[in-house]
Amino acid sequence: METLTYFLPQVWFGILALFLLLYVMLDGFDLGVGILSLTSSTEERRGILMTSLSNIWDANETWLVLMGGALFGAFPLAYATILSALYIPIFIMIFGFIFRGVAFEFREQARNKLIWNVSFGVGSFLATLGQGFALGGVLKGIKVDASGHFIGGHFDWLTWQTILVALTLIQGYVLIGSTYLIWKTEGELQNIHYATAKLSAVTTLVGAVIITIGTPIFSDFARERLFSKPLVYLFAVIPVLAVVLIWQLIRSLNNEAERTPFIWTILLFVLTFFGLGLVVFPYIIPTQITIYEAAADPSSLVFMLIFIGALIPVMLFYNIYQYFVFRGKVTNAHYGE
């Protein structure tokens, strides 16, 4: 029984982290490309940007749907408390998704594309902004009563720290979106995104440094966690690795490499994510609710593990396959025809 009550929530924490990481990487570049589309000067360019996403955007977004469903099933209390506490950021994200999701097909059909261009770019921006505030809001901590129900105010998620997290997330998505476009496009469009990648690499770095330094200063919990042994050794290694990765990223951008910038960015995302996970674990709502308190009944966790767990490799396989089918540069605004 001991193993069940500890081991299963940990496994599910790991699975949810995997879904969230996949989501942040895949829809991260997706939303980043959307934000970058706001800077496109011509319809042709914007068309290429959207074409580079048209076959994958819904599958990328599905990782979030999957994360939401799995969170609902595995940690019902966390699902309920986090979503109701972050009502406004969640709906900013949802409306962002609606605006950008419908823009793909409507823009394709429309003669006057302006409204759908705005819908796509602004929608991507709003979705990212909502996610940034939600992430910041969770990391900052949510006010709950003894049984874990939200008792805070509806603007608790809005502080200068969460604004900083949201801005940094936007930069991060622009960075990964730029490196994706470097991989998928060529010529002038590629050159533009070497520039946006360099710029956003710097701004992401600035945001990340402020957050990294600021967190232990302003959060007692994070300070204790970061300097506790043996974690302190890990937390000492992470910034070193981050510096190495950023160095490699900038070098690859300067060498005008086509694929490695995306890969270095992905690794940076993985590293950041790993660091965040270490700070947060075993809490699912930091300093308030642990994964053990929020976990569903062991029978549910086992049942979900059998079905969803077994499907993870299958889902990964066919997602990779479909990236493989659409490999290569996007050169015009129409796929496949």
Next chain:
Amino acid sequence: MEFLSNTLVLSRMQFALTAIFHMLWPILTTGMGVYLVIVEGLWLKTRNPQYYYHARFWAKLYILNFGIGVASGIPMEFQFGTNWAPLSEAIGNFFGSIIGFEASMAFMLEAAFLGIMVFGWQRVNPYIHYMATILVAFGANLSSFWILVANSWLQNPTGVEFIEGEFVVKDYFQAIFNPYMPNSVLHMVFATWETTLFVIGGISAWYILKKRHEAFFGTSLKIALAAAIIIAPLQLYIGHLSGEQVYHYQPTKLAAMEAQWETIPAGVAADWSMLAIPNEKTQQNDWEVKFPNALGYILEFKKELSEPVQGLKEWPPENRPHLLGLIYYSFRIMIAIGFYFAGLMLVSVIQWLRGQFSPEKITQQPWLMWGWILAAPLGYIAVECGWTVRCVGRQPWTVYNYIRTEDAVSNLPPGDVLTTLTLFASVYAILLFAAFYFGSRIIRKGPDFDLPLPGMEEQPPLKTEPGEFMPDERPVEAQQ
């Protein structure tokens, strides 16, 4: 305007609005997914390019639907947490896992293979493409299954124990295959198929009426009609079984559907109320048209009821559904549409058997074509009516007999919910308008017969006779 400061009412309105709007889109993606499997299969089998152009033409409407379906589906999933946090916490053990299953088994499959289905014609060989089309349709229909499993469990929570305000699953098999589920799944899946058939048939009829590509759209009309021969009558029967279930498991809902105030004991024959004006204040119907002795036939195919039909007065007002008129008439509208479909199918089949569906004669029956055009939107109305009966009729319960809707709602500032509700109403109105606008443009433009046929580029263009075409039979790997 007291409801503007009532979070419960606003959250209910938001859920109703987003659910009603979302429901419009998956109908076509599930039903038309199957239709696309059929026409693409016919193309691969016969290599008749007409079927290929069918697949391409209808897929355009399919994609238009899909984007809005995805965009409007996300609010559904997250709303359980945002607006119904206490409910989410109580039902997460079961309901949450099912939502997770839906995402991982069905939705991901659909989303991932949709890219290949829509954009992959020239990138994979026709058989891989066909597999993608099948998986997309399979994923969509599997979604219907899981969503109806989740909803049926709310209607009739089995396989669980309610401990300290939380449902703990004792038997997953019982919870998933609860007696309410199989019929609900069938009824919904058939509803999406039937609605799609009449949408496809209705659009085809419009072209035929306009004398545009009569032969081409005669084919799709005939495919739709052939499927309707089985589906339309069967759906009526499944609908009857669903009514029987309500009779057994949800007496409050049955009483509301029939606006029945007094209990009818077992063993007697009772009238069926055809039209009525229910009055909740006086607890009776102000006006009513009855069909004598019909209730027993409707519920059980025999004159005398074997179980009593409980009247609304059996329960105190706080334990009964309200909005009786809505429930009562939604139910009747749904049934009327079901019979209209079956009747239209019957008349069309007779005309078909009389040889009136040949390309020359089919344009000469404007009344029949109008019958089909009229049928195109009706399926949607029937589906929305059915869900209204199912969910408004379940009130005051969210989880039938366990959790009341008023206890299920998150404690949110009403202003926040009012803001999102207003935004949903305006955004969805725009989306509905845009979908109609672009949808009708796709229809007016018609099929594009200039699209290149996939998998044929390597054929010498002129020297081969059509009959000599040999499909590529090498293994899939060798073809690429």
